[in-house]
Amino acid sequence: MRIGVVTFPGSLDDRDAQRAARIAGAEAVPLWHGDHDLQGVDAVVLPGGFSYGDYLRAGAIAARAAIMTEVVAAAGKGLPVLGICNGFQMLVEAHLLPGGLIRNAHQQFIRRDQVLRVENNGTAWTSGYEAGQEIVIPMKNADGNFIADDETLKRIEGEGLVAFRYAGGVNPNGSLADIAGLTNERGNVVGLMPHPEHAVEAGFGPDTDAAMKSGVDGLVMFRSVIERALQPA
Numbered sequence: 001m002r003i004g005v006v007t008f009p010g011s012l013d014d015r016d017a018q019r020a021a022r023i024a025g026a027e028a029v030p031l032w033h034g035d036h037d038l039q040g041v042d043a044v045v046l047p048g049g050f051s052y053g054d055y056l057r058a059g060a061i062a063a064r065a066a067i068m069t070e071v072v073a074a075a076g077k078g079l080p081v082l083g084i085c086n087g088f089q090m091l092v093e094a095h096l097l098p099g100g101l102i103r104n105a106h107q108q109f110i111r112r113d114q115v116l117r118v119e120n121n122g123t124a125w126t127s128g129y130e131a132g133q134e135i136v137i138p139m140k141n142a143d144g145n146f147i148a149d150d151e152t153l154k155r156i157e158g159e160g161l162v163a164f165r166y167a168g169g170v171n172p173n174g175s176l177a178d179i180a181g182l183t184n185e186r187g188n189v190v191g192l193m194p195h196p197e198h199a200v201e202a203g204f205g206p207d208t209d210a211a212m213k214s215g216v217d218g219l220v221m222f223r224s225v226i227e228r229a230l231q232p233a
Helices: 014-024 066-076 086-093 150-158 219-230
Strands: 002-007 027-032 043-046 081-084 100-102 110-118 134-141 145-147 162-166 179-183 189-192
Touching: 002 014, 014 027, 014 219, 043 066, 043 086, 066 081, 081 086, 086 100, 086 189, 110 179, 162 189
Parallel strands: 002 027, 002 043, 043 081, 081 189
Antiparallel strands: 100 145, 110 134, 110 162, 162 179, 179 189
16 A cells, blocks of 8 residues: 655645554655656645645645646545645645635634544545544644535535534634534545644654553544555455
8 A cells, every 4th residue: 555645845744644654554655746646656645734835825826736636636536635734725725625724713823632523434534433433633723714605514514524523622713513624425535624644653642541642543544544445346
């Protein structure tokens, strides 16, 4: 299993995503924003950061990078794609996921370990979770406020496209309907604002009741896509 991780100018968490892929048992393949070559990978991660300095809108310029032409085409054929934070912003700007992401409602950058509820475990990236399971994933963003018009929000809810919701009594950025992450209809594209790649190794993750920094809930996302790839066609 080969998971490609795209680096854009301003990416911050590309190395972390590569590390997460390796810990999960995959080969991490670095991809470059200016190329038109996905190098035959089995899945793609669009990492967090501030691509192109978040000029215009967060993720808007990156969504038009050369590599995204290939990502959009491959996603349309079923390639699993995970967008994390800035990567989620790219996915909505590229119209692979609905809605939009704007400045946090409180107008401040936020960093916290966030409780999420898994709403849809039928995707390539969430199949290892139980529906309704609560997990803890670190988050850090300034433009994580999910918005959509009434018709789009109704479609998202009606078609079960919410992958994750903020839980634990905290909506950290004002997102509509507590939406923390979405999936497309096919279930191969998932985007979320929190950072699963920062919860993949004990000693470096969120605090848990068992021990400080022992949380590894994010590792399940990377293992889920590996297990999906190993299933018979």
